[in-house]
Amino acid sequence: MMEIDSRIPVTIVTGYLGAGKTTFLNHILNQTEEKVALIVNEFGDIGIDAQLIEQTTEEIIEINSGCICCNVRKDIVDTLSILAISREEKMIEFDRIIIETTGLADPAPVVQTFLMDKEMVEDYYIDAVCTLVDARHISNHLDQQGEAINQIAFADVILVNKVDLITQDQLTDLRNRLESINPTASQKICENSRIPLGDVLDIRSFDLQEKIKVNPDFLNNHHHHHDDEISSLSLREERPLDMKKLNLWLSFLVQVQGERLYRYKGVLNIDGVDHRFVFQGVHMLFAGEEAALWGDDDRVSELVFIGRNLDKKSLTEQFEQCIMS
Numbered sequence: 001m002m003e004i005d006s007r008i009p010v011t012i013v014t015g016y017l018g019a020g021k022t023t024f025l026n027h028i029l030n031q032t033e034e035k036v037a038l039i040v041n042e043f044g045d046i047g048i049d050a051q052l053i054e055q056t057t058e059e060i061i062e063i064n065s066g067c068i069c070c071n072v073r074k075d076i077v078d079t080l081s082i083l084a085i086s087r088e089e090k091m092i093e094f095d096r097i098i099i100e101t102t103g104l105a106d107p108a109p110v111v112q113t114f115l116m117d118k119e120m121v122e123d124y125y126i127d128a129v130c131t132l133v134d135a136r137h138i139s140n141h142l143d144q145q146g147e148a149i150n151q152i153a154f155a156d157v158i159l160v161n162k163v164d165l166i167t168q169d170q171l172t173d174l175r176n177r178l179e180s181i182n183p184t185a186s187q188k189i190c191e192n193s194r195i196p197l198g199d200v201l202d203i204r205s206f207d208l209q210e211k212i213k214v215n216p217d218f219l220n221n222h223h224h225h226h227d228d229e230i231s232s233l234s235l236r237e238e239r240p241l242d243m244k245k246l247n248l249w250l251s252f253l254v255q256v257q258g259e260r261l262y263r264y265k266g267v268l269n270i271d272g273v274d275h276r277f278v279f280q281g282v283h284m285l286f287a288g289e290e291a292a293l294w295g296d297d298d299r300v301s302e303l304v305f306i307g308r309n310l311d312k313k314s315l316t317e318q319f320e321q322c323i324m325s
Helices: 021-031 073-088 107-116 118-123 138-143 147-153 168-181 208-214 243-260 312-320
Strands: 008-015 036-041 059-063 096-100 124-134 157-161 186-189 230-237 261-268 275-282 285-293 301-308
Touching: 008 021, 008 107, 021 036, 021 096, 021 124, 036 073, 073 096, 073 107, 073 118, 107 118, 107 124, 107 147, 107 275, 107 285, 118 124, 124 147, 138 147, 138 168, 147 168, 147 230, 147 261, 157 168, 168 186, 168 230, 230 312, 243 261, 243 275, 243 285, 243 301, 243 312
Parallel strands: 008 096, 008 124, 036 059, 036 096, 124 157, 157 186
Antiparallel strands: 230 301, 261 275, 261 301, 275 285
16 A cells, blocks of 8 residues: 655746746646745845735745845745644644745755755655746856756746747757756646646646656666757666665765766666666766666666766766676
């Protein structure tokens, strides 16, 4: 019998300025039957986005005077703690948290909050990181190598919005570029930020163990050549891995290259272990655990790294050193 996860799902909505995040939030709030607690982060002292959210019965909490990924990170932890306590004591009711970051936010510290804080891990889980992109203008933002490219690198779902403003050839080129940056994210095409809710809610896209149950081959992508500083590397190996060597390598990796590693995840075949070993990391923080039994499935290790200026040759060679001799 499957154990029911009583934790609160969290959807993180990010995207560069003007991508359509507020319109997307209004779409969700108008369509969902869930009760949502919405946390809106704005960079200035005056909150505008919360005023643009259409009137609902939802809880709306503003965090202003800074970016949620920087100096107000403590504020979001405090806010989430209060919400969890209030929900437990029946003071308020909600089924889901949605966090909208400012268009200038790096999603990494927000994601890390739910991986490193014990209280957050006990009360919440990340359902998905949804990144909206403005199909007409995103290429210029990507060329600048700024926040927009980081937001795409961290996405579990990329919503390619405003596709009615570009040609089919431009859309094809854009989708190829987005895939080269983040091959494991699913891409959804939309106009006016409208998307079936089933594509973005309750998909447990950030939960690698759950994701491989649905699609065991989702890591099986082998793109290696990219033009952007942010790129991905996929590694696949059928021979079993040495757990001791693997631990030493990953520990070394996060210490030396952690700041350049935006997201990394994998399903590994460990020598002498009958269970899959599932791990994922964000910058210098990573965690792993035993998952489902291999059973009759092919025992294959698959890893994906997404980061800035990846030394793909070195990473590949270091990974090969972890293969059982």
